[in-house]
Amino acid sequence: MWHGAKIYDGQQTDEISGMNIRDFRPDDSAMLASIFHEAVHAVGSRDYSPEQVAAWSPAPVPAEQFLARISDGRSVFVAVTGSDAPIAFIELEEDGHIDCFYCSPEFVGHGVGKALYQRLETAALAMGLSRLHVEASEAARRFFLGQGFTLVKRREFERNAVRIHNYLMEKTLR
Numbered sequence: 001m002w003h004g005a006k007i008y009d010g011q012q013t014d015e016i017s018g019m020n021i022r023d024f025r026p027d028d029s030a031m032l033a034s035i036f037h038e039a040v041h042a043v044g045s046r047d048y049s050p051e052q053v054a055a056w057s058p059a060p061v062p063a064e065q066f067l068a069r070i071s072d073g074r075s076v077f078v079a080v081t082g083s084d085a086p087i088a089f090i091e092l093e094e095d096g097h098i099d100c101f102y103c104s105p106e107f108v109g110h111g112v113g114k115a116l117y118q119r120l121e122t123a124a125l126a127m128g129l130s131r132l133h134v135e136a137s138e139a140a141r142r143f144f145l146g147q148g149f150t151l152v153k154r155r156e157f158e159r160n161a162v163r164i165h166n167y168l169m170e171k172t173l174r
Contacts, residue, residue, distance in 0.1 A: 018082025019112065021119045024070065024089070028078055030063035031086045035102050037061075042105035047138030048164065055162035074099065077119045079112050090116045092123060098134040117147055125173055133170040141167045 024032075040057040048056070061069075070076055070091065079088040088103035090113075098120065103113050124132055135155060136144050145151070152168040 019079055019087070019115070020082075020084075021077050021079050021115060024076035024078050026067055028086050028089075029067040032076075032078070032089050032102075033060045033063060033066040035086065035089065035104050036100060038105055039102040039108075043103075043108055043139050044137060051162050052164045055160035055164060058160065075120075075123055077116055077123070079103075079107075079116050088112045088116055090120050092120050092132075094127075096124060096129045096132045098132060101134075101140060113143060114147075117143075121147075121173070130173050131170060132173065133168070135166045136169050137166050141169065144169050144171075147171070 037057045037060040041053055044053050044056060073094055075092045077090050077092075078086050080086050087107045090101040091099040093099055101113070101116070103116075121132070132149070133152075134140070134144060134149070136149075141151070149169040149171040152170055154165055154167055156163065156165050158164070
């Protein structure tokens, strides 16, 4: 169980498990692409149909494609085990948009996401951002509501010719 998150030298650490949150490194790309795909299929399947999940993530993207997508100035925070193996990640764009936020299925519900989000919000405040916004899946909607976000609207869209939905949410920062 993940308990007792603390901050040491700007790094959030779980005193029981040794979990750390650190900045993204290029060699994380393949693992984060895999985490994304696994989370969509394991966690997303609780709220979306098999067709929607398959359209959302048909296969893990190649590491090079993942790295190219995040090389636009966004901040990427990675939760890692004590042995530095990535288990979750969250992305903050310069305008306050939270893009991807995914956790390895075996770590969902153990505080990893909350620790990552807290790191992101601390960074957003340090950047002088006054608002965060996200397009959240069903599971992420529940999480973000717990972090003080408000629901703006449900969004319907097509991905790979399949209808799917998410939620536009926002939070005003201090």
